[in-house]
Amino acid sequence: MSGPGMGRGGSRSLDQVSVEEKKKMDRKALRNLLKYALPFWPKFLLALMLVLMLTGAELLRPYILGLAIDDIAFTLDNPAGILDNKSRIILMGAAFFGLALAQLVIGYFSAFILRATSARIIMNLRDKVFTHVQRLHFPYFDKTPVGSLVTRICNDTNNISEMYTNVLVNFFRDIFEIIGVIIVMFMINTRLALAVMVVVPLMAAATIMFRLKARKVFTRIRAKLAAINIFLSEHIAGMKIIQAFNMQNAKKEEFDTVNHEYLRENDKMIVIFGVFRPFMEIVAAIATALILWIGGKGILESAISFGTVYMFLNYSGKFFQPIMNLTEMYNTTQSSLVSSDRIESLLKTGTEENPGDYQELGEIRGEIEFRNVWFAYVGENWVLRDVSFTVRPGEKIAIVGTTGAGKTTIISLILGFYKIQKGEIFVDGKPISKINIRELRKAVGTVRQDVFLFQGDIETNIRLYNDIDFELVKKAAETVNASKFIENLPLKYKEPVNQRGTTLSEGQRQLLSFARAIVMDPRILVLDEATSSVDARTEQLIQEGLENLMEGRTSITIAHRLSTIKNADRILFLHHGRIAESGSHTELMELRKLYYELYSIQYS
Amino acid sequence: MTDNANSGEQKGNAGLRKKFRLWRLARQGRVPDEIKGTPEEKLLKKKIKQNKNLKKGWGLFIEFIRRHWVRYSFGVLAIVSVNAMSIVTPIITGDIVDMLSDTAAGMESVSLKRLSMLCLVIVGLSFAKLMANFFNRYLIQGASNILEYAMRKRMFNKLIDLSISYFNRKSAGEIMALASNDLRALRHAVGHGIMMLTNALVLLGAGFIYLTVRLSLPLTLAIMIPFPFMLLLINGFSRFIQARFKRVQETFADLSSKVEENISGIRVIKSFVQEEQEIANFRKINESNYDASIKHARVMAIFHPSLSFISTMSYLIMLMAGGLMAMQGAISLGEFVAANTFIGMLIRPISFLGMLINQMQQGKVSLTRIGELIFENPDIFDGKFGTPPIESPGRLSGRIEFNNLRFKYPEKDGYILDGINTAIAPGTTVALVGEVGSGKTTFANLLMRIFDIEEKGMITIDGHDITDIPLKALRDNIGYVPQDNFLFSESIAYNIGFSEEGYPMEEIENAARKSNVYGNIMEFPEKFDTMLGEKGVNLSGGQKQRICIARALIKDAPILILDDCLSSVDVETEKEILANLRDVRAGRTCIIISHRVSTIKDADKIIVLENSRIAEEGSHDQLVALGGIYDKMYRMQLIDEIEINGGGAL
Numbered sequence A: 001m002s003g004p005g006m007g008r009g010g011s012r013s014l015d016q017v018s019v020e021e022k023k024k025m026d027r028k029a030l031r032n033l034l035k036y037a038l039p040f041w042p043k044f045l046l047a048l049m050l051v052l053m054l055t056g057a058e059l060l061r062p063y064i065l066g067l068a069i070d071d072i073a074f075t076l077d078n079p080a081g082i083l084d085n086k087s088r089i090i091l092m093g094a095a096f097f098g099l100a101l102a103q104l105v106i107g108y109f110s111a112f113i114l115r116a117t118s119a120r121i122i123m124n125l126r127d128k129v130f131t132h133v134q135r136l137h138f139p140y141f142d143k144t145p146v147g148s149l150v151t152r153i154c155n156d157t158n159n160i161s162e163m164y165t166n167v168l169v170n171f172f173r174d175i176f177e178i179i180g181v182i183i184v185m186f187m188i189n190t191r192l193a194l195a196v197m198v199v200v201p202l203m204a205a206a207t208i209m210f211r212l213k214a215r216k217v218f219t220r221i222r223a224k225l226a227a228i229n230i231f232l233s234e235h236i237a238g239m240k241i242i243q244a245f246n247m248q249n250a251k252k253e254e255f256d257t258v259n260h261e262y263l264r265e266n267d268k269m270i271v272i273f274g275v276f277r278p279f280m281e282i283v284a285a286i287a288t289a290l291i292l293w294i295g296g297k298g299i300l301e302s303a304i305s306f307g308t309v310y311m312f313l314n315y316s317g318k319f320f321q322p323i324m325n326l327t328e329m330y331n332t333t334q335s336s337l338v339s340s341d342r343i344e345s346l347l348k349t350g351t352e353e354n355p356g357d358y359q360e361l362g363e364i365r366g367e368i369e370f371r372n373v374w375f376a377y378v379g380e381n382w383v384l385r386d387v388s389f390t391v392r393p394g395e396k397i398a399i400v401g402t403t404g405a406g407k408t409t410i411i412s413l414i415l416g417f418y419k420i421q422k423g424e425i426f427v428d429g430k431p432i433s434k435i436n437i438r439e440l441r442k443a444v445g446t447v448r449q450d451v452f453l454f455q456g457d458i459e460t461n462i463r464l465y466n467d468i469d470f471e472l473v474k475k476a477a478e479t480v481n482a483s484k485f486i487e488n489l490p491l492k493y494k495e496p497v498n499q500r501g502t503t504l505s506e507g508q509r510q511l512l513s514f515a516r517a518i519v520m521d522p523r524i525l526v527l528d529e530a531t532s533s534v535d536a537r538t539e540q541l542i543q544e545g546l547e548n549l550m551e552g553r554t555s556i557t558i559a560h561r562l563s564t565i566k567n568a569d570r571i572l573f574l575h576h577g578r579i580a581e582s583g584s585h586t587e588l589m590e591l592r593k594l595y596y597e598l599y600s601i602q603y604s
Numbered sequence B: 001m002t003d004n005a006n007s008g009e010q011k012g013n014a015g016l017r018k019k020f021r022l023w024r025l026a027r028q029g030r031v032p033d034e035i036k037g038t039p040e041e042k043l044l045k046k047k048i049k050q051n052k053n054l055k056k057g058w059g060l061f062i063e064f065i066r067r068h069w070v071r072y073s074f075g076v077l078a079i080v081s082v083n084a085m086s087i088v089t090p091i092i093t094g095d096i097v098d099m100l101s102d103t104a105a106g107m108e109s110v111s112l113k114r115l116s117m118l119c120l121v122i123v124g125l126s127f128a129k130l131m132a133n134f135f136n137r138y139l140i141q142g143a144s145n146i147l148e149y150a151m152r153k154r155m156f157n158k159l160i161d162l163s164i165s166y167f168n169r170k171s172a173g174e175i176m177a178l179a180s181n182d183l184r185a186l187r188h189a190v191g192h193g194i195m196m197l198t199n200a201l202v203l204l205g206a207g208f209i210y211l212t213v214r215l216s217l218p219l220t221l222a223i224m225i226p227f228p229f230m231l232l233l234i235n236g237f238s239r240f241i242q243a244r245f246k247r248v249q250e251t252f253a254d255l256s257s258k259v260e261e262n263i264s265g266i267r268v269i270k271s272f273v274q275e276e277q278e279i280a281n282f283r284k285i286n287e288s289n290y291d292a293s294i295k296h297a298r299v300m301a302i303f304h305p306s307l308s309f310i311s312t313m314s315y316l317i318m319l320m321a322g323g324l325m326a327m328q329g330a331i332s333l334g335e336f337v338a339a340n341t342f343i344g345m346l347i348r349p350i351s352f353l354g355m356l357i358n359q360m361q362q363g364k365v366s367l368t369r370i371g372e373l374i375f376e377n378p379d380i381f382d383g384k385f386g387t388p389p390i391e392s393p394g395r396l397s398g399r400i401e402f403n404n405l406r407f408k409y410p411e412k413d414g415y416i417l418d419g420i421n422t423a424i425a426p427g428t429t430v431a432l433v434g435e436v437g438s439g440k441t442t443f444a445n446l447l448m449r450i451f452d453i454e455e456k457g458m459i460t461i462d463g464h465d466i467t468d469i470p471l472k473a474l475r476d477n478i479g480y481v482p483q484d485n486f487l488f489s490e491s492i493a494y495n496i497g498f499s500e501e502g503y504p505m506e507e508i509e510n511a512a513r514k515s516n517v518y519g520n521i522m523e524f525p526e527k528f529d530t531m532l533g534e535k536g537v538n539l540s541g542g543q544k545q546r547i548c549i550a551r552a553l554i555k556d557a558p559i560l561i562l563d564d565c566l567s568s569v570d571v572e573t574e575k576e577i578l579a580n581l582r583d584v585r586a587g588r589t590c591i592i593i594s595h596r597v598s599t600i601k602d603a604d605k606i607i608v609l610e611n612s613r614i615a616e617e618g619s620h621d622q623l624v625a626l627g628g629i630y631d632k633m634y635r636m637q638l639i640d641e642i643e644i645n646g647g648g649a650l
């Protein structure tokens, strides 16, 4: 039979993209980060201008103070002009106040623009990722842990926000400053300027080294964070089992391992960055020493004036300050790059696009045909082997078979969740690979074997977010006999349902998901063990309710209990992925083969 | 305690006053009689709890620092030395410059050797600074990493001991947000906080030393006029920052919760083509997170510039007052310049202080949120009803008695079970039947103390009150198959041998045989090592269910609870499993919950639950003879059978 064999091996690798691949993506990642920001370039430009103004204002302040000092010195020498100078001081005070006020306003606007724009970028990005995830092709979810996707959509997007609030604009400002200072330095004295430039390769080498190391560690940090979320999401869901089996201590240890790995990676980051950043200061110190030494020698030899050396000292300070800033930001940048990589790789994952030349389904009649269908989830572990059958519009089909025979798989294929390897499936005579799959799904009402409820209330769990009259919701609930327990709830249809609906009984959950399937008045009804958790009385009532409803609809029922399938027009007996027998109950019993064996057992 | 600041500004004055009163009461930690029974009471209680959690959180934090005090002392020392070296280096540079300027003026000549020496000293110092800086980062930020780790560990350890009722209230996504986003904020606050605090203190200290040496009192006082305003500003802003940051964190948790649910339910979403609607729903939450961020951005954007605006006022005062005084000769020009330098020295630490405050507020918010989980108490624990648990109950024999058992779920009205009186003899099999939602699973939950009975004495096992049996021993004595077959994304072998000690492979295989899943497993290419997806997505419904049965059987516990565990298997398999169970059941108390008569016919006793009570009780034959609910149910399934068999025979 088939082999499930994917599970964790595959899923974990999702968070461990190789370093080789990383390098390749390196430049692209930066481009991506800028791409997200591109639509907002006027805002960033404005912010940059404001930031530059702020820097300018910062430079004006010492100037005003300098003027004041000159004035005071002048007054001390010429006491006669004191009155005049007093008013000058007041004037300067006013200018100073104005400057401070301007800084306040500009400071507010630049910071706000950056933060707000960044928030918007993050919102848009998150929106984009989430939208993409909704369209991902189905098998992806089989092998991707929930926590991993949550981390990408929520945490990784968050992680790049600092890139836009702190880094982007300051990056430009710093680059401007650096370029400006370099030009000035070369204009003043080439020899000293070259001396300062000597250290640049040193910085470049350090930066490259840092980048390689930091990238690797950041990639692991993000992966470990995802691992924490994966672990949490799974174990919170399974908490009851953990407690019932007294596994708390073992699980504590397991979590400690995951948690500790995250700590270790973070510690590595501290070491790397703890060396890198101070190293840049050493480089700056070397530059200063070089200037002093060369300059000092120059002065001794009377080749350079003292003023030049003094100026250079100041400029080298101004040269290294923005470099230090950039260094400080480099951490954020690397971390953001890694996150944007992770987001982009998710965005590149294939979606279940409609084929370009798909055929309109139009009004669905409800004919389904499997023609020599072969299907395997993994490799060549065939779950369905050469399955062929046709369901005519309005026909009631039942599929029976031992567990693991592939019944649920057939349902998944009808809904287009997986691609088949061989053969073809037709809906209303059109190949399933050539139709708009969402249109088809809309026409199919399914009760899945694994029930899922959403946070909200009873009503939204039945109609979901479709525009459906409350009366119809009520009617659907009545049809499947769910109304009985709903009416007993304090708020009835408005009763809140918590996440997963854990405060309802299993049978109640199943009834709700049953109501959900019929409320949309689907052409095709697919019931995968829809009443497995329901008592006989309720099931009887449901069956009576369904009788009318099924009239004229195509229906496919999977059940183990004969009582559930007795009304079927035709029964397919699935055995090890093949259709072994098919026919009405009477026919199959007369055949006295597999079906007969199975059901004479049940009531012997 | 100040999360009302946000809504407070929108409401009228009266509302504000009320909020303030509430805030004050919350601080005092008391609930006055006059607001009992009003919605305010609930709010107040919540706030008091939050305050308590925050206080406890602080306690944890202090405790942490105390435990790591050596690390922190050295870390702080490293920061101080970095600062010291940052001050020394410019002095040396200045010396060299002075020397050079003298040389240039021809006053004296510096030797090349001395010059080289000093240059080397500068480079050497920078190396020393590298070391100090490295240690500073390694020690202080390393400690905050440890704090994050320790908090997360504590969080999970608490989480896993919390009762299931907690998880009915809190979603996985929210908890994930706490463990990632809030802990990150806390780490930043602690790591950067201490660094900034030390920096600020050192620089302020240096500034004040400078001040005492160089400046006269009146001028100093004049310059310091804006400082109290700064404190006021910080104090005023911190509430806003807190309230708004809290909103940001909350909306992030909503986001995380939504995404977690969405992905978990993606199969349903896709089947019902709800993608667009989900995107719209997500967008709403995303937007509210954005709105919260914008509001937060607004205070943050105004906070820092205002702080530096006020501090610039010191310059202004100096310029005006100092300038005039200097002109009149009241102070010297030197003093004027010195004051200028002094302010320059103070501005930086003050901006550090601002950042510090901001970080602290954010840390506080996250600490409160995390505290809500860390300081939550489990509802179910040993010795809950005051009596100490009995020591080493060993293997129970499995005599279970229910005495007037009544139960309702917390925060829900209406008793699910009411007046249940029955006894289960050891080694017998009891079947529970009843309509959907009649309380069968609840029954099992109570036996395992997943939920707890209201009073002692309602359930006894082997004569011990169930709450007197240590929780661990109780659950060790019960093998359980849940109704929703939950499996972990581990290997099949791991899932079957799910226990702390683990089981040898033979036993695992044996259990798989008994639950009739062995054949299936052996057909998988990797057999027992087959890795499952989350919740076992890569198995069929029946395969999952039978692995769950194997997981319970391997435990060899005296009490076995099977909650509707054959609902997804075909009749043939069911029959075989039942046959296997017959051996297993021998010498064990077995509670089987099912909707199918075929599963429970053989039970020693069948209990029919209806309307929160035991409606019928007895063996299959007795109940059929009784002609009540059970008989009806039996007949219903029997009619089907006759119909089918009849049809087949014809």
Ligand SMILES: Nc1ncnc2c1ncn2[C@@H]1O[C@H](COP(=O)(O)OP(=O)(O)OP(=O)(O)O)[C@@H](O)[C@H]1O
Binding pocket: A001, A002, A003, A004, A005, A142, A377, A378, A383, A401, A402, A403, A404, A405, A406, A407, A408, A409, A410, A449, B537, B538, B539, B540, B541, B542, B543, B568, B569
């Ligand atoms: N997502 C998946 N990935 C890999 N293997 C899978 C996946 N889903 C099912 N399988 C395997 O495919 C086979 C058929 O599974 P399917 O769910 O179709 O069985 P079924 O007939 O519905 O059984 P049941 O009656 O127990 O529900 C099983 O062996 C199962 O392990």
Ligand SMILES: Nc1ncnc2c1ncn2[C@@H]1O[C@H](COP(=O)(O)OP(=O)(O)OP(=O)(O)O)[C@@H](O)[C@H]1O
Binding pocket: A502, A503, A504, A505, A506, A507, A508, A533, B168, B409, B410, B412, B416, B434, B435, B436, B437, B438, B439, B440, B441, B442, B443, B483
């Ligand atoms: N955690 C909970 N919190 C609140 N109410 C709950 C909780 N769990 C179950 N209930 C309610 O208690 C009642 C009994 O639930 P229970 O799960 O015991 O039913 P059941 O007999 O097992 O039903 P089923 O046959 O559907 O499994 C139901 O009405 C359900 O809504």
Ligand SMILES: [Mg+2]
Binding pocket: A407, A408, A409, A449, A528, B540, B541, B542
């Ligand atoms: Mg199935």
Ligand SMILES: [Mg+2]
Binding pocket: A505, A506, A507, B440, B441, B442, B483, B563
């Ligand atoms: Mg139940």
